[in-house]
Every structure is written in structure tokens, then in C-alpha cells.
Amino acid sequence: MLALGMLRVLHKNLNYRQKFSWNRLWQAYQRGHHSQLNPDTWEPELLWHLPLTDVQALFFLVKN
Incomplete structure (x- = not known):
């Protein structure tokens, strides 16, 4: 559902x-x-x- 909404925004803009x-x-x-x-x-x-960088690392959300 989220992906469809994002694609709609991309299409319009x-x-x-x-x-x-x-x-x-x-x-x-x-x-x-x-x-x-x-x-x-x-x-x-x-x-x-916790700082945001620590939370990101905790959940493996850090950008490589």
C-alpha cells in the first residue's frame, strides 16, 4: 500500500x-x-x- 502511494506521488510530480x-x-x-x-x-x-545513530545501528538501519 505504501509503495503504491509513493509511486503515485512520483508519477504526479x-x-x-x-x-x-x-x-x-x-x-x-x-x-x-x-x-x-x-x-x-x-x-x-x-x-x-539514545542518539539516533545508536538506534539505527541497533536495528541494522545504518546506510552502507
Whole structure:
């Protein structure tokens, strides 16, 4: 559902489509696919004291 919404926005906005990179989209998809984040069990209030970079590393969301 989210992907369809994003593709709709890309289709409507020509300026954004020209700057759009399928390679960056694929890399972002791969980061999400390999992440350990489970929204059903995630308790963000337990991580508020941590810097963002630590939280990203914890869930393997760091950009390679």
C-alpha cells in the first residue's frame, strides 16, 4: 500500500521524478528488508535516551 502511494506521488510530480533514483530506492528497500525492526514489538519510549545513530545501528538501519 505504501509503495503504491509513493509511486503515485512520483508519477504526479515531474520535478521529483527527474531527480528520482531507482538505485537509491533499491538501497533503501534493501536496508528495510535486512533490518531487525519489528513494529509489533518495538517500544520507542525505551530508546528515547539514545542518539539516533545508536538506534539505527541497533536495528541494522545504518546506510552502507
